Amino acid sequence: MAGEWIKMRTSLVTSPKVNGIARILERSADVGRMFSINRDMTLSQIVTRNVTRNVTVSLLLTVWAAANEHTSDGVFQNADLSDIDDIVGVPGFGAAMASVGWVIHDTDNDCVILPNFNEYNTSGNLRSATAKTNAQRQKEFRDRKKQQESNVTNNVTNDVTGNRREEKRREDLKDKPPLSGGLDEIPPEGLAEDKSDEIAERHQAPPGAGEPSGKFPMWEGWNPSPDFQRRAALWNRILTGPVPGFAEHELASFTDYWASEGKVFTQTQWEQKFADSVLYERKRTNQLEQKSGGNHAGNNNDAGESAALRQVREARAEWEQQQGLDAVGNHGGNLFEPLGDQERNDARSNLDGSDRFHDGHPSG
Incomplete structure (x- = not known):
């Protein structure tokens, strides 16, 4: 041969x-x-x-x-x-x-x-x-066929797993509430803001405790990181108020909602979702108060003002008081409160008395 x-x-x-x-x-x-x-x-x-x-x-x-x-x-x-x-x-x-x-x-x-x-x-x-024997050439041919089939299988597997990862990414984005929109887009977790220093101490992680690794489901005792408020600011989610930047009922509402969903995310992803939840619940509360109108809404809106704006408002009120210019409505009274009996009689006598033509015109 x-x-x-x-x-x-x-x-x-x-x-x-x-x-x-x-x-x-x-x-x-x-x-x-x-x-x-x-x-x-x-x-x-x-x-x-x-x-x-x-x-x-x-x-x-x-x-x-x-x-x-x-x-x-x-x-x-x-x-x-x-x-x-x-x-x-x-x-x-x-x-x-x-x-x-x-x-x-x-x-x-x-x-x-x-x-x-x-x-x-x-x-x-x-x-x-x-020279190679016939058996050797046949074995090499079979090995090449297996390699080709393996490459095809790997390509199909990569396509399938890649599509699954893309679907999961879209699902995560869908679960994450948007940063703008009306009341209908606000998820049903959380109420209003509470700025309590006691809550800040209560939700501090124990010394030496690190963040959970990998993805995990939400549970009732979950807490964000001790520097949660600072990290949220790096994510362009500004949480006003003292550390930790959230109220106890906001955290409880968030954990109760997501614990029942069974979703799994990393610690950072959960904190981003929690920051979005706090911002949206506060926005929803402000929108509801604005719709209700009146002094009550105005007083509640003052609670969310910045420190600088409150100082300007207080300084103006002090100046008006010194000048005897109390703003209408700020003294707590009501412009439309009913008149007393004496005030009502005095008004009637002035209108019905003989001196209403005291300006010199004939009375006939």
Whole structure:
């Protein structure tokens, strides 16, 4: 099996050396008689030069194949140029190859050498030693098929898991309440803000306690990080008021709602959701108070004012009091409270008395 093929240049037929051998062969009468029947003619009289070149290539392959099969280095031992003629069956072919340098007859060592043979060919013995058996080739084919099938499976698995991750990401975004919108978009957790220092101390994490790792479901005793208010500000969620930035009932409402949902998120994700919940509940409370109107709404809105705005309002009220300019409505009275009996009688007597025409007009 290993000796059934050799390498050949595709341009060999147009090689100048092949053309030189063909020229020698077409002038030989012995070669002409060999290729003709009962005629004393040369090849040039029988066929064209192109046919002779193709015959030459065929004869060269025969010589190289024999060297590839029967030698290890392209050297025919105990041989001369006539042995080359015998291999191809054409007289004078060995001498023609020697004339172009493709064969060297070493008379001292009684051998025929094919120069640079190992540069272009591998001997049959060496190929046989390194050749793969049929079982080896079949095993390699099966391994390649398994690898291809594995690649297809991996691609399908990656597509499926990638789609699942994208769906989960969208679900997380859907569960997270938006930062703007009307009352209908506000989730049903939390009430109003409570700014108690006692709550700040109550919800501090114990010394040395770290954040939970990985994703986990919400539970009743969950607490945000001790620096929750600062971290919320880094997320562009400004929680006003003293540390920790939330009220106890806001945290209780949040944990009760999400504990029943069964969702799992990381500590940071839960804190972001809690900050959004606090902001939205406070916004909803302010909107409801604004809709109710009256002094009650105004007083409640003062509770959410900034410290600077409260100082300006208090300074103005103090100045108005010093000037005797109490604002209408701020003294706690009512402009439309009913009149007393004395006030009502005085008003009636002034309207019905005889002095209503005291300005000098006749009374008739």
